[in-house]
Amino acid sequence: QSALTQPPSVSGSPGQSVTISCTGTSSDIGSYNRVFWYQQPPGTAPKLLIYDVNNRPSGVPDRFSGSRSGNTASLTISGLQAEDEADYYCNSYTSSSTYVFGTGTKVTVL
Amino acid sequence: EVQLVQSGAEVKKAGESLKISCKHSGYSFTSYWLGWVRQMPGKGLEWMGITYPGDSKTRYNPSFEGQVTISVDKSITTAYLQWSSLKASDTAMYYCAAGYAFDYWGQGTLVTVSS
Numbered sequence: 001q002s003a004l005t006q007p008p009s010v011s012g013s014p015g016q017s018v019t020i021s022c023t024g025t026s027s028d029i030g031s032y033n034r035v036f037w038y039q040q041p042p043g044t045a046p047k048l049l050i051y052d053v054n055n056r057p058s059g060v061p062d063r064f065s066g067s068r069s070g071n072t073a074s075l076t077i078s079g080l081q082a083e084d085e086a087d088y089y090c091n092s093y094t095s096s097s098t099y100v101f102g103t104g105t106k107v108t109v110l
Numbered sequence: 111e112v113q114l115v116q117s118g119a120e121v122k123k124a125g126e127s128l129k130i131s132c133k134h135s136g137y138s139f140t141s142y143w144l145g146w147v148r149q150m151p152g153k154g155l156e157w158m159g160i161t162y163p164g165d166s167k168t169r170y171n172p173s174f175e176g177q178v179t180i181s182v183d184k185s186i187t188t189a190y191l192q193w194s195s196l197k198a199s200d201t202a203m204y205y206c207a208a209g210y211a212f213d214y215w216g217q218g219t220l221v222t223v224s225s
Binding site (some may be wrong): 003 | 145147148154155156157159160167171172173191205207209210212213215216217218
């Protein structure tokens, strides 16, 4: 299974908004609501940010939001903060009853 | 509080076998899917496979099927990832994660394989 496609890096100044795209196919993102986003600061384990396309677990700030259009999911970070600097990964259920991660995006706060 | 505690770092030689563990506490072990994720040095996350401890149903990423085995011991609420013959390319950090959305993660186990 091929990894979902994410931009290698995005950057923004504090307070700005950034959006990370995650492109898959009609066999994964385009067909299932099981799309997830994770944040991984350097040297730490990943943390769940978004589940089922656009839902936030308890404790995740509402600055983080998810959406989907066709075969592409997106994560938007509004009001960027220094602590948001991390790697971000999308993940989707697939028609093979497995899951696949995205290639990962490094967010830099300028 | 849900906790996943993984076994410690391993240094092995190519061709050796290995079994790493992930101990669960704080929730019903048989109620959530549990999976393993690989992260090679400086690289991204790779979904390896998942198992449902309730009925031991297991699914693998085709890239890992036949290369590793995922298992559980319900009596001690522990999941395992094992290799019968390690390769240098298995050098990576391995995470266990549990829950519908991989809500909970272990701290990771670093596996280093020398050739």
